[in-house]
Amino acid sequence: MSTWTNWSGLTTTHPTQVISPRDAGEVADxxxxxxHQHLTVKMxxxxxSFTAIGAPEGLQLNPTRLTGITNVDREAMTVTALAGTPLHELNANLEALGLTLHNMGDIAEQTLAGATSTGTHGTGGVVASLSAQIAGxxxxxxxxxxxxxxETENPDVFAVARLGLGAxxxxxxxxxxxxxxxxxxADESPMLWDEALATFDQQAAENHYFEAYWFPHTDRMLTKRNNRTLDEAAPLSRVRGYVDDELLSNRVFALVNKIGNRRPGLIPRLNEFSGRALSARTFSDVPHKVFTSPRRVIFREMEYAVPREAGLQALREVRALIDDKDWKISFPVEIRVAPADDIALSTASGRDSMYLAFHMNAQTDHTAYFTAVEDLLRSHDGRPHWGKLNTRTAADLEPAYPRWAEFQAIRDRLDPDRVFGNTYLRRILGD
Ligand SMILES: Cc1cc2nc3c(=O)[nH]c(=O)nc-3n(C[C@H](O)[C@H](O)[C@H](O)COP(=O)(O)OP(=O)(O)OC[C@H]3O[C@@H](n4cnc5c(N)ncnc54)[C@H](O)[C@@H]3O)c2cc1C
Incomplete structure (x- = not known):
């Protein structure tokens, strides 16, 4: 029997069959x-994804043979790649072609179809999500x-399928x-809470890509400004890159979490230490080497998009909630922004948004923290990231998305028998 488990280890399924198709024809067959065998299908x-959105229950299609760039159109400035291509592979190949995506998230392990199907996003820019960068x-x-x-062929499908949830x-x-x-x-610097919040809107407006991290139980934040420059690239040295991205972000952080797991009471002091240990740094490089870095400490995550104008107030309320409870949270809260986009079920659909992301390491129960914060963010008309933990159902998601019916109509047309359904999709989209 075959076993499928997601990165966070939260979901395991045993699909009936596994196939690794090589092209669209093999997928169709x-x-x-x-x-015919009454099996559901999940690529x-x-x-x-932290949720069970990608859990195969009948036939599992693997993406591993569906990789590589198939077309480069320098006039239209579009690049076509097979859906299973990992983002890091696309990024490296684009760099070799003298090209790049406009924006991206924190890591580059995901496949193109997987990342776009849940609305994976970065911060700022003209568009923040990978889905909104899709041309076809x-x-x-x-x-x-x-x-x-x-935009011209099946535009009604294009309007929803750029973020199709695999459905x-x-x-x-x-x-x-x-x-x-x-x-x-990249220009990264520590900042205290009051100053970071007071200057947040200005920093988000004045920098091409801006984000911040807050260390719970402390006043400390890390702010990151990424701007396009015409200057020569000045990358981090290999040693500094290793120390920052591998040693501090992964190995020391893993150790800090290990200590925190054994002695949760020490977490506020460990966070204070982490917040102070971060020093200012500037460097420059090709976009994907600035935007993405490896994440090796396994965690659980919930992320909500709230209307941009409600974002800072929501963040203040989250801090008050955390201060009020005796949770011990060792991971920073990540704060990003996104311009509105035009995709039916995008978390930024039709509204400028602020993303607030909450993490817990895999050894700690996240449920009390995530549930209380989720309640708070729902009161700000929050929309959950489709690939991150949430407890929402179709009934309460429908009012959050003005274009819900448009998505469902296309779903009924393209998959009337719910061949692509699974347990998670039945919860969030209904039968
Ligand atoms: C360490 C870490 C860092 C992350 N950082 C970010 C971040 O910065 N920003 C952000 O927004 N998110 C982030 N995420 C979330 C992540 O980007 C999304 O959950 C993404 O969907 C994962 O892509 P995947 O290839 O693993 O897809 P999976 O999780 O395997 O699948 C996701 C969905 O895509 C569907 N799918 C996959 N292939 C196809 C296909 N060919 N056709 C149709 N549907 C398909 C699956 O069925 C499923 O519904 C992060 C997650 C982790 C674990």
């Missing part, structure tokens, strides 16, 4: 065969047909809008 990514895609629908969707079909290839590669200058 697999979907038709599964349907998995790298399992980096191809997907195999519930009856095995292959359809193409972009509309198996995406086989994705075209992204790209731009000439540029140098991104």
């Amino acid at each position: 697999a979907v038709v065969a599964a349907k 998995v990514g790298t399992g980096h 895609l191809e997907l195999v629908t519930g009856d095995g047909s292959l359809i193409r969707a972009n 509309l079909g198996v995406i086989t290839s994705i075209s992204f809008h790209v731009e000439p590669v540029f140098t991104l200058e």
